[in-house]
Amino acid sequence: MSAGGGGLTPEVAIAVIGVLGVGAQWIAWRLQMPAIVLMLAAGLAVGPGLEWLVPARDIGPLVEPMVAIAVAIILFEGGLTLNLHGLRDAATGVRRLVILGAPLGWLFSAMALHYVAGLGWAAASVFGGIMIVTGPTVIAPLLRQARLSRRPSVLLQWEAIVNDPIGALAAVLAFQVVTVSAAGGEMWSALVPLGLRFAVSGAIGWAAGWLVVQAFRRALVPEYMKVPVLFVAVLATFVGTDLIAHESGLLAVTLMGIVVANSDLPSFTELRRFKEHATILLVSGVFILLAASMDLGTLELLDWRAAAFLVVVILVVRPATVLLSLLGSGLPRNERLLVALTGPRGVVLVAVAGLFATKLVALGVEDGARVVPLAFALVAATVVLHGFTLAPLARALGLAGTDAPGLVIVGGSRFATALGSACKDLEIPVMVTDRNYTRLRGAREAGLPTYYGDILSEATEHGLDLVRYGVVLAATENDAYNTLVATDLAPEFGRENVFQISRAQEQSRRHALPSTLGAQPLGKGMSYLELSRLMTEGWEVKVTRLTEEFTLDDWRGRNPEAFLLGRVDGSGLRLLADGAEFKAVPGVRLLAMVPPEREAVAAGGH
Structure with missing residues (x-):
């Protein structure tokens, strides 16, 4: 079962990833633990630990497109959960966390990366944009485990899903600015293309969602083909948008999911449940894949400044971003405090960080090599911390169900x-x-x-x-x-x-x-x-x-x-x-x- 140069064949490697991912989720359910903690540990153990599963060796060039497509489907499924009727009294808080929270989080994160982690401004501005992302793939299981009250749950879920593509686009903007600066160009040459990307990806995502809704509503697609057609439409939208406007596919599929979610389709519940099942498989697979892709040499780049950076992000950057964004929003203080102290990062942050780290290194930004280990450290620290503290914190603030359901x-x-x-x-x-x-x-x-x-x-x-x-x-x-x-x-x-x-x-x-x-x-x-x-x-x-x-x-x-x-x-x-x-x-x-x-x-x- 070995490949020519040692290691696993691609089919065995994919099977191992599936067994480890789903197995970790099942064990976490049995032990009442955060699943992502076990997935991260399993990936690191079989990858850099035992070197039994090395995705670059065993799967080869398919790793990057597999992760990209999985993240796109995950974000689309996240968009499917964003029914506008569910916002109601949380709408003001969500708008503030997106409109004010995203730029504030970008600024504060870049400052922490530069002054605490020691990155140059080029790498700090790119990675700071990515850090806007708060991980919808992590938030959902944490909310289920903590049995959080509806309004703070809605705030955290909407912020995570909406800010995911925004974080990716913020990183695109920062990278374009870095590229233009390195070439001696003007700032406008970076901002204008970004605006066009927003417009193009938004239009494509809305149009794709509208076309799917009309096809389903007018019975142009038989019931048994709706899920396959939806999957193909998501993939086509993601890839097509990226070809037209590079790195804009995530925003397009997220908006597509929101359009479908708010269309009142009779078969929507079945579609959403199937997508949730698919997302569980994809989340577990991507986490195992990315964790196994780490190498000990990269992890050795982490030092005491990285530890200080994690402390500052968790205890200063996240609370300051949320509390300033929600100032005067009318939300109760305990809800604002809970959201401020909850900011786990997940798959999208690691995937996007890995993509831009490679581009920064290719551009000659040496600090780009430190982006990936910092991203993994941030994911591991926030997932473990919030996985074990969210439920007790919610109960202490009176925002969780009783211990006896x-x-x-x-x-x-x-x-x-x-x-x-x-x-x-x-x-x-x-x-x-x-x-x-x-x-x-x-x-x-x-x-x-x-x-x-x-x-x-x-x-x-x-x-x-x-x-x-x-x-x-x-x-x-x-x-x-x-x-x-x-x-x-x-x-x-x-x-x-x-x-x-x-x-x-x-x-x-x-x-x-x-x-x-x-x-x-x-x-x-x-x-x-x-x-x-x-x-x-x-x-x-x-x-x-x-x-x-x-x-x-x-x-x-x-x-x-x-x-x-x-x-x-x-x-x-x-x-x-x-x-x-x-x-x-x-x-x-x-x-x-x-x-x-x-x-x-x-x-x-x-």
């Missing part, structure tokens, strides 16, 4: 009120939602938080902050709607965290819904009508605490007719399907439907 009950009913009240007594966040205001009356009278509206509507997506909730129960009287809710929310909450009350038995197979749709049935598998009947007969949702003396078998022996709905332990609430097994250790509290004649026995263990 709460429960969303879709459908107002006596059963929903009883289950919600039991969760409230256990200090578990609970929200009861319904499309009928009257059905929420019982929940309101019980003091439960309620939301009047369709849980699947766009207004709910942008207006209801679900960061505190990790479990969903679809419990309306409409089996088809319950199935729709469970199917739609399963990818977001995780299928293991989505339940629905059992469907009523259909008299005919032609009326039955497919078993592949929906989620696992709650508890004993009772339907809405059966649960309503039990509530009418006096059944209640009760909480029982297991102890050394009162085990699960004891509870079942004393409550033969009762059935479990869920359990609460140190990790929070877990609903239970019929027959689900779990570790019934002392201290676990059981949520169960208990008949009236067993009430006194069940309450004894509370």
Whole structure:
């Protein structure tokens, strides 16, 4: 399996990159760690550490185009997440972070590079432009892990995605200025072409997005070909724009994604989910590829000034940029502080830095050789720091969900009120939602938080902050709607965290819904009508605490007719399907439907 001069064949190298990248993400999920930390460690281990995987040797000239195309698709997927309706009260902050934050970040970063890291002004101005980028590929998993509140989450996500192509173009501008200065030309000869690049790339990106939307909306593309057509359109837009206006493809594909995201396409959700899956593969692959491409000689260029530079960037440059940009924006101080102390860098910064470092060295700027190790050091430091501190910082500032994820009950009913009240007594966040205001009356009278509206509507997506909730129960009287809710929310909450009350038995197979749709049935598998009947007969949702003396078998022996709905332990609430097994250790509290004649026995263990 070796290539002629030693090493791995290209196909083996690509397979190794995939296994390491996805494997690192899976291990990080199991260990509740930032995935990018493990990916970086894996890439450095097999690359400069063991010299087992050397991309330049094993893959050759394909490395640079692979990284460029992957970054373009990543940015397009980022643009797909930027629905303008999602901005709402965060719009002012996003505008300021882009319009004011980008130039301020460029200036402060260049100053830190020159006065602290010791780079000349040529390399500092180019790399300072690249440092505007805050890493959308890193921000998204960090936000999911930290379960951040909606507005600061939107601020960080929009800033990262919008500033990514702007950072690349800032580096282009700085490099053109350096080139013109070296040739003794005038400044205008650098600025005018940049303006044209902005205009051309923006026009191409908007036109490409509009054409895709029109083709999909008018059914010119069959459903099964929409994702392939979209991929090809992204690649064509990126490459075509770069051919017309060099280094402008990133801006074009980002704008293309924003146009598609705001077009209200019926198939948009499926498109976005597929792109998210592709992005996970690309992010992991690019990180392994770039980390493995490092060499020990380059890393040895890092010294004490590089360490001082990292400290200044994290503790001075980033906070000063954000706080000055958001001054007078009306945003709460804790939100401004959280954004100011959160600035991880990622794939795009390393990729673009590597590109311009080579150009600077070719131009005769010796400091250009230090750009790549500084970029990797910045990525590693910020990813590790924010990966382990964002969640505690968000909790300290009151901008994150509770440690115990709460429960969303879709459908107002006596059963929903009883289950919600039991969760409230256990200090578990609970929200009861319904499309009928009257059905929420019982929940309101019980003091439960309620939301009047369709849980699947766009207004709910942008207006209801679900960061505190990790479990969903679809419990309306409409089996088809319950199935729709469970199917739609399963990818977001995780299928293991989505339940629905059992469907009523259909008299005919032609009326039955497919078993592949929906989620696992709650508890004993009772339907809405059966649960309503039990509530009418006096059944209640009760909480029982297991102890050394009162085990699960004891509870079942004393409550033969009762059935479990869920359990609460140190990790929070877990609903239970019929027959689900779990570790019934002392201290676990059981949520169960208990008949009236067993009430006194069940309450004894509370």
